[in-house]
Amino acid sequence: MDGYDDYQSDPETTRELFCMWNERLLIAAAAHYSAANYxxxxxxxxxxxxxxxAISVLFFSSNGAYVGSFMSLFGLSSDYSPLLVSTLSLLVVLSSAAQYILQFGNRAALHKQAGNEFSNLRRKIERYWSKNNIHPEAVHSLNRTYNMITKSPPLVGSWTWKKAKRDKIAEADLIKESFYCGVREETARE
Incomplete structure (x- = not known):
């Protein structure tokens, strides 16, 4: 039977795993925050x-004389004023329907929540890493948490993900060198 107590944690393997997770979580958080901003x-x-x-439609539909003056500014006959009001009305309906269907506000909240979850898991990994001995169950617990949060967030477009990766890869490397390698080297010397 394969149990956690039978598994011996290799500090180097754990360090590599935490470095990979740190990089992925850093990029995921940045990508979701970017998607939320968009x-x-x-x-x-x-x-x-x-x-x-909507205000323009209300104004133009109640002020026929103003519509004629407005149309003459663009060299159009006032005969086109019903067409202008109808077109503006159609634009309001279509853009309102698009806003309802696309749910940008709701998606922004979901992306922010996902970014927060990925950031929180990064901080949890940092706390675990600061300990001298990491129990294998802790690694498995982190893995379960990671799996759980990757199931719920909305998808991030590939362009946004690639940009986040370009923007954060240097930071991930710096964290890897200064935090994960530095902590373990000091521990090894003691």
Missing amino acids: CEASEKTLSIFNISF
């Missing part, structure tokens, strides 16, 4: 567009 910006943009065009 979703928040998209939600705000659609909201401003919807409000602006």
